[in-house]
Amino acid sequence: MCNGVMKQNTLLQKSYRNSIQNIFSMKKRLVDLKNSLANRSKAEVKLLKSNKILKNSAKNAETGMKAMQKCLQNEKIRTRYINNITRMEKKRTIEKCKYWEKIAQKTRYLKDHLQAKHETEVKILQEQILNMRQEQKANKHEIHKTKDELHFLLDSLYGKKTGRLDCTGT
Numbered sequence: 001m002c003n004g005v006m007k008q009n010t011l012l013q014k015s016y017r018n019s020i021q022n023i024f025s026m027k028k029r030l031v032d033l034k035n036s037l038a039n040r041s042k043a044e045v046k047l048l049k050s051n052k053i054l055k056n057s058a059k060n061a062e063t064g065m066k067a068m069q070k071c072l073q074n075e076k077i078r079t080r081y082i083n084n085i086t087r088m089e090k091k092r093t094i095e096k097c098k099y100w101e102k103i104a105q106k107t108r109y110l111k112d113h114l115q116a117k118h119e120t121e122v123k124i125l126q127e128q129i130l131n132m133r134q135e136q137k138a139n140k141h142e143i144h145k146t147k148d149e150l151h152f153l154l155d156s157l158y159g160k161k162t163g164r165l166d167c168t169g170t
Helices: 002-039 042-048 050-162
Strands: none
Touching: 002 050
């Protein structure tokens, strides 16, 4: 779309330049005609019937100039139209960019949020695993202690049955 608009702008600029060049060349021709007619002798002016020729050439030049002015007006209108379209497309493109940037921001936020949430969950699970291991160690220690106490009690009971006294005096 943008290349088409740029090509159209370039073509419009070329036709605008050509129109201006044509206007200046016609003005130059008119000046040349006027100068040549002024320089000619009165006899040549009578022979050429200068009034009629000058009127016709002036009319033709005016007609050409009016046509070129109309062309210039049309080109200006086209240029304004193209500029308006370009401005609207630029606005639309900027709005699309803003829209997608907002979506990207939301996505980044969600990703970061979920990643942080995942990391905290992992830390909590690691702490729970560590606590469970510590509890297992404490339980093992407690079991060994209880086992030792049971052995001691059994030994002391066994010792009473056999008539042996233990060292504690019980």
